[in-house]
Amino acid sequence: xxxxxxxxxxxxxxxxxxRNAGEAHVARSTDMAAISDDDFEKFFFIRSNPKGIIFxxxxxxxxxxxxxxxARDTVTDKFLVTxxxxxxxxxxxxxxxxxxxxxxxxxPDQLNVKKPRRAxxxxxxxx
Amino acid sequence: xADSVQAAVRNPAQAGREFQxxxxxxxxxxxxxxxxxxxxxASVAALSKALGLTLPEKPKTSASxxxxxxxxxxxxxxxxxxxxxxxxLQDCAGVEALHSAVGISHRNMAISVTGQGAESxxxxxxPQDLSLAAFPVGACSRTILGKSEIVLLRTADEAFRxxxxxxxxxxxxxxxxxxxxxxxx
Numbered sequence: 001x002x003x004x005x006x007x008x009x010x011x012x013x014x015x016x017x018x019r020n021a022g023e024a025h026v027a028r029s030t031d032m033a034a035i036s037d038d039d040f041e042k043f044f045f046i047r048s049n050p051k052g053i054i055f056x057x058x059x060x061x062x063x064x065x066x067x068x069x070x071a072r073d074t075v076t077d078k079f080l081v082t083x084x085x086x087x088x089x090x091x092x093x094x095x096x097x098x099x100x101x102x103x104x105x106x107x108p109d110q111l112n113v114k115k116p117r118r119a120x121x122x123x124x125x126x127x
Numbered sequence: 128x129a130d131s132v133q134a135a136v137r138n139p140a141q142a143g144r145e146f147q148x149x150x151x152x153x154x155x156x157x158x159x160x161x162x163x164x165x166x167x168x169a170s171v172a173a174l175s176k177a178l179g180l181t182l183p184e185k186p187k188t189s190a191s192x193x194x195x196x197x198x199x200x201x202x203x204x205x206x207x208x209x210x211x212x213x214x215x216l217q218d219c220a221g222v223e224a225l226h227s228a229v230g231i232s233h234r235n236m237a238i239s240v241t242g243q244g245a246e247s248x249x250x251x252x253x254p255q256d257l258s259l260a261a262f263p264v265g266a267c268s269r270t271i272l273g274k275s276e277i278v279l280l281r282t283a284d285e286a287f288r289x290x291x292x293x294x295x296x297x298x299x300x301x302x303x304x305x306x307x308x309x310x311x312x
Contacts, residue, residue: 066201
């Protein structure tokens with residue numbers, strides 16, 4: 001079962017306690033009546049739906065019942081980070097790997113290839 | 128028509144229902160006073176004073192004094208249960224600090240799960256880690272049991288209090304009965 005960290009409960013909890021609540025950081029206009037139809041359409045209907053990293057709202061509905069935000073990879077379903085509602089988008093530097101997201105996405109010639117091991121530690125005296 | 132007026136009789140859900148298997152015992156607990164308390168951090172001190180116990184502010188913890196227990200459910204939400212005669216709703220009524228206290232005594236019912244198989248019985252439907260290291264005595268959480276939402280409180284090493292909505296009570300009790308059968312097998 002997928003474990004999701006709730007920033008309010010400060011703990012990994014099973015996915016059954018959570019519910020997705022759509023894309024995060026969609027800012028509502030402060031003057032709703034003044035915006036154009038096109039802008040309203042963008043705000044109300046248009047979502048990014050990327051293949052890769054997405055910022056989403058989640059709700060710990062069968063737990064503390066709080067909304068929070070999460071950065072998730074839509075390909076691997078891996079949660080990179082979760083943070084409290086109202087906080088700015090976190091820096092994902094270092095959390096995202098540049099490798100293919102999953103083995104299924106690798107080209108055939110790269111399948112079943114062992115990852116190169118780390119370079120062995122240098123012995124004393126070596127340059 | 129006046130003859131047909133009947134006195135309202137309130138029947139507690141699943142009253143007296145029990146189940147016993149090897150190492151596990153389930154029992155419906157007697158009715159209790161309960162309130163759902165919502166309050167910002169600034170009101171916690173005043174409410175704690177009025178309720179006579181310190182409202183827990185750490186996730187997954189509870190505080191208990193006498194017959195009264197306060198369970199942390201969320202950053203600004205508590206479930207206060209009183210098995211005694213004092214209604215916590217009355218105690219909160221005099222508090223001037225901003226808060227919302229709603230009486231839910233009859234919305235919930237409670238089931239006690241006790242015995243050496245208690246942990247595996249609840250684990251049959253609850254996806255959380257209920258080992259003593261992760262869920263010690265006094266730990267509490269709103270969570271899932273099977274298909275229904277429950278509030279789980281560990282009252283002793285081998286004892287849990289399962290709070291659920293009364294309309295779910297038949298399902299929850301039956302689910303725990305099946306789980307207890309498995310746990311004792």
